[in-house]
Amino acid sequence: MKLPQALPRGLLLIGLGLGPMLAFAGVPEKAPNAGAPYSAKGADTCLSCHDDPEVVDVFHTAHAQPNDARTPFGKGGLQCEACHGPGGNHAKRVKKGESRPSMIKFGRTAATPVGVQNAMCLGCHEQTAVANWHMGPHDVNNVSCAACHDSHKAKDAVLARATQPDVCYTCHVAERSQFQKVYAHPVRQGKLACSDCHAPHGTVAQKQLVRATVNDTCYECHAEKRGPLLWEHQPVTEDCSTCHAPHGSSNPGMVKQRGPLLCQSCHSQQGHPSFGYGPSGLPGNAAPATALALGNCMNCHSQVHGSNHPSGSSLTR
Template sequence: MARPITTAILFAFANLMAVAVANVGAAGRTPEPFPKAQAPQSGYVGTETCVGCHDNYDTTLTPTKHGFKGNERTPMAQKGCESCHGPGAAHADDPEKVKPVQFPKVAADVANAQCQSCHNRGEHALWDGSQHENRNVKCVDCHSVHSSEGATLMRAKTQQLTCARCHQAITNKQQRFNHMPVREGALTCSSCHNVHGSVNVKLLRTGTTVDQSCTSCHTEKRGPFLWEHAPVVDSCTTCHDSHGSNNERMLQAKLPFLCQRCHVTSRHPPTVYEGFTLQNSQNANKLFGKSCANCHQQVHGSNHPNGKFFLR
């Protein structure tokens, strides 16, 4: 739970460091020298040449994990700027005519291939063919390398704001009366989704079904139960909205209407209007407060021998 907060604090710290580093530069102290290991390869000119014209671009990297300092042996340090922007000799000779890789301008697959040259395993193994890749979303639509505002090089301050650019309707559900605690920081979008690709539906991190995703956290709802409730087995989203709704417990509809979508007749009139009189306290129960759930407390399934009607 505390993880995103910790990350935020760490990031705030990283920002302070960035300021600190910039100040050191301004005070005239020699900045950390670039690693000498830059093997002269055809087409490459090395970081020192790039920063000769592009002042301070190196310092934007320093506070991030892309910083060269301390990473002298990594490919990043060895090719420096050119590990992302590609060989830059021709550009350095004639900057007006030849451009290195300009991430916002080039095609998505070209831009992404630069990043994938290093990030292609684990969490990222399924990028190719993923919903985002298919729709030409770029790494840099969500991440910024030189001027990120959030943790993990997020382009905007939070994940939610980053996603909002394209998924406004979903992120707006955070403003609803009941919502997954993303706004509060207890969860992030990536608690449930791996936006870099997944074998599961809807880029879900866990579970080949939505139910398995939900019960990976809400384990007590996993079952199997002695008495199963058909819609629960089918999908949690039959009754709950995954992101938020204006009803209690993120329900898709208010009680009793939620139940009445399916239960139109039963031994006791399930429709509150049917034979409903104010004097009849049993019926009144069906309308007020937790409504049907006052009596049917185990709507997710019951393990009680007499739990057929989910009353216990």
């Protein structure tokens, strides 16, 4: 394995404005090691004790790019301490009976306050990747970057379609069972990820969708459902999720309710367009006999998403 050359702590570089952004953002006051000095030899200092593979794997990540000065391990970077804070005291020999001064520790259950953890990452990322962080429910609910990101792994599970959902399911348990249903978006098959529809870092859109509305999100992939059409069906242009369960459902086509019931939740019970589903629901002679046999409004009103046919006003063609 190629370890980057450990550079002396870059006081001079930082002074010249060449240090990483973190140097300017600073270590938050509530950090366990705030105010401590940086270690003498950067990563080399740390590796003398922390040489287990899980830790060393950090050199296989996007953060370890010696030629990219913006990364922790780039020229002049603070290396391990860019994320964990200054380790000058922590790395010293500890006298018997005393405990080792703490570093910033990451993760959902870590002792370091989430605000402090995230500030270390945001110091470099707030201007770009996570620009809307403070608008989202994850920030508001104290979710740490490290609850989703595994910074020491060459393959950060949350960044890949096939492995991302399991990261989300650690907290969003109900969604797992939604995607297990027979008719579901192919997330289980790895064809779609949560982040195809949701912006995990926050947005102003409802339910953290990637587009401003549910429909705009759906049109990203189902462009053929976008109007304008000659004959539109009002609920379709308003909100696809009126009829569809966007994650999955036990009904064909991922609809929330089966055939007639779905339609009858809006269309009245009186006369056709208003016969019930079943003999007792049939009002007089209004419904064609075939309707019952066919059972489903869609057998005639096949163009439920709207029609471009000149005589498609009843969405039958």
